[in-house]
Amino acid sequence: MAKQKKFILQESEIPTQWYNILADMPNKPLPPIHPATKQPLTWQDLAHIFPEECSKQELDMEHTWIDIPEEVLEKYKFYRSTPLVRAYELEKAIGTPAHIYFKNESTNPLGSHKINSALAQCYYCKQEGTTNVTTETGAGQWGAALAYAAKTFGLEAAVYQVKISMQQKPYRSSIMRTFGAAVTGSPSMSTRAGKDILTVNPTHSGSLGTAISEAVELAQTTPHCKYVLGSVLNHVALHQTIIGLEAEKQMQLAGEYPDTVIACFGGGSNFGGIAFPFMRHNLKDGKHTEFIAAEPNSCPKLTRGKFQYDFGDEAGYTPLLPMYTLGHQFKPANIHAGGLRYHGAGMIVSQLIKDKMMHGVDIPQLESFEAGMLFARTEGIIPAPESCHAIAATIREAKKCIETGEEKVILFNLSGHGLIDMTAYDQYINGDLQNYTISDEEIQKNVSELEQIV
Numbered sequence: 001m002a003k004q005k006k007f008i009l010q011e012s013e014i015p016t017q018w019y020n021i022l023a024d025m026p027n028k029p030l031p032p033i034h035p036a037t038k039q040p041l042t043w044q045d046l047a048h049i050f051p052e053e054c055s056k057q058e059l060d061m062e063h064t065w066i067d068i069p070e071e072v073l074e075k076y077k078f079y080r081s082t083p084l085v086r087a088y089e090l091e092k093a094i095g096t097p098a099h100i101y102f103k104n105e106s107t108n109p110l111g112s113h114k115i116n117s118a119l120a121q122c123y124y125c126k127q128e129g130t131t132n133v134t135t136e137t138g139a140g141q142w143g144a145a146l147a148y149a150a151k152t153f154g155l156e157a158a159v160y161q162v163k164i165s166m167q168q169k170p171y172r173s174s175i176m177r178t179f180g181a182a183v184t185g186s187p188s189m190s191t192r193a194g195k196d197i198l199t200v201n202p203t204h205s206g207s208l209g210t211a212i213s214e215a216v217e218l219a220q221t222t223p224h225c226k227y228v229l230g231s232v233l234n235h236v237a238l239h240q241t242i243i244g245l246e247a248e249k250q251m252q253l254a255g256e257y258p259d260t261v262i263a264c265f266g267g268g269s270n271f272g273g274i275a276f277p278f279m280r281h282n283l284k285d286g287k288h289t290e291f292i293a294a295e296p297n298s299c300p301k302l303t304r305g306k307f308q309y310d311f312g313d314e315a316g317y318t319p320l321l322p323m324y325t326l327g328h329q330f331k332p333a334n335i336h337a338g339g340l341r342y343h344g345a346g347m348i349v350s351q352l353i354k355d356k357m358m359h360g361v362d363i364p365q366l367e368s369f370e371a372g373m374l375f376a377r378t379e380g381i382i383p384a385p386e387s388c389h390a391i392a393a394t395i396r397e398a399k400k401c402i403e404t405g406e407e408k409v410i411l412f413n414l415s416g417h418g419l420i421d422m423t424a425y426d427q428y429i430n431g432d433l434q435n436y437t438i439s440d441e442e443i444q445k446n447v448s449e450l451e452q453i454v
């Protein structure tokens with residue numbers, strides 16, 4: 001019999017609930033706290049800037065399953081289920097006995113997993129009478145997804161895009177504008193936070209931290225405007241669990257169960273999305289799946305950061321979150337994986353790392369592109385520079401199996417395609433890319449400034 005390569009679900013088999021791992025975690029994350037009062041935040045506090053329903057989801061430790069609203073499910077059906085694919089050609093090229101599967105979240109027209117949460121957040125905004133949404137974006141995948149989702153639910157979107165990414169990936173701004181969003185490079189002169197940052201450093205090339213500061217400020221100073229975030233927060237990972245819940249059913253169709261689950265890591269949303277539904281079986285059913293988050297070694301918060309309360313943004317406008325962090329003032333090198341240039345990790349993942357239920361690996365930029373090239377040439381899909389980190393981590397694991405002879409089942413999430421990142425591939429092919437490492441002193445300097453915060 002011919003080997004089956006691709007596993008898809010019928011519309012009626014698409015999951016109708018998200019999985020809330022907070023309800024199942026033996027040790028809950030510490031609460032987010034108010035920077036001034038140092039008191040734990042309530043959902044009402046969060047609802048000043050975030051949609052109300054998302055604020056409730058953020059702190060929900062009680063409900064294991066959360067219904068996906070009917071209107072969101074309808075939109076999911078435009079592009080879901082996404083395929084689960086056995087990477088036979090990649091396996092052959094590596095020469096590994098491992099079985100490699102990937103969940104392909106690049107197949108929707110926006111090109112990444114970000115749309116899964118953008119639709120949910122814009123739906124809740126609409127329900128709650130919000131007319132405007134504002135956000136930040138790095139490489140632009142989140143901004144593009146949000147611009148489309150906002151248009152779908154009749155909201156106006158204002159997006160602050162990290163300046164360096166805007167220059168590296170001009171087409172993502174075009175996509176956002178096509179969907180009707182207003183796009184501003186960050187840091188900009190349009191907000192107090194942006195002006196302050198530019199006063200100190202007039203040539204600041206921007207970071208997710210600067211863009212978040214500007215977007216939060218705009219939400220706070222504009223009526224009927226909410227701030228929405230594409231990663232890091234618990235409710236974003238919650239919406240992304242649709243990835244892992246589908247993959248669980250699809251792995252059943254393939255007749256296998258993953259020994260290892262891998263995703264790249266910016267703030268943790270695509271990682272949480274694919275990993276948490278499988279981690280549930282470690283927590284509940286005695287499974288022993290290993291979970292690996294692949295971060296760039298130029299922004300190594302999981303492997304070299306400190307567990308500490310820190311701000312989510314550069315200017316210090318957000319609540320203080322308990323997380324593995326490099327310090328909110330950390331300026332990551334200008335690697336092409338813009339979506340991974342963030343100083344901290346989400347609260348859930350940070351607690352899971354503390355509890356040794358998962359771990360991080362750090363991948364140098366050149367190794368990530370080498371992996372992406374091999375994947376493109378074997379499986380015919382050009383991966384996003386972010387996703388290349390997951391592929392590199394997968395290849396490392398698959399190579400270990402050559403030595404041990406183990407037929408390990410490895411599942412990784414292909415978080416997006418790289419068709420708008422071809423400048424990066426050109427530079428790699430021309431030999432113009434480099435690795436960036438950061439010194440312990442540099443990390444120590446940023447992190448030691450945090451100790452006074454709490």
Ligand SMILES: *Cc1c(COP(=O)(O)O)cnc(C)c1O
Nearest residue numbers: 141231266267268269270339416
């Ligand atoms: C944003 C992004 C990431 C990183 O964000 P997470 O929240 O960690 O998933 C990874 N891959 C792609 C394609 C992205 O757009």
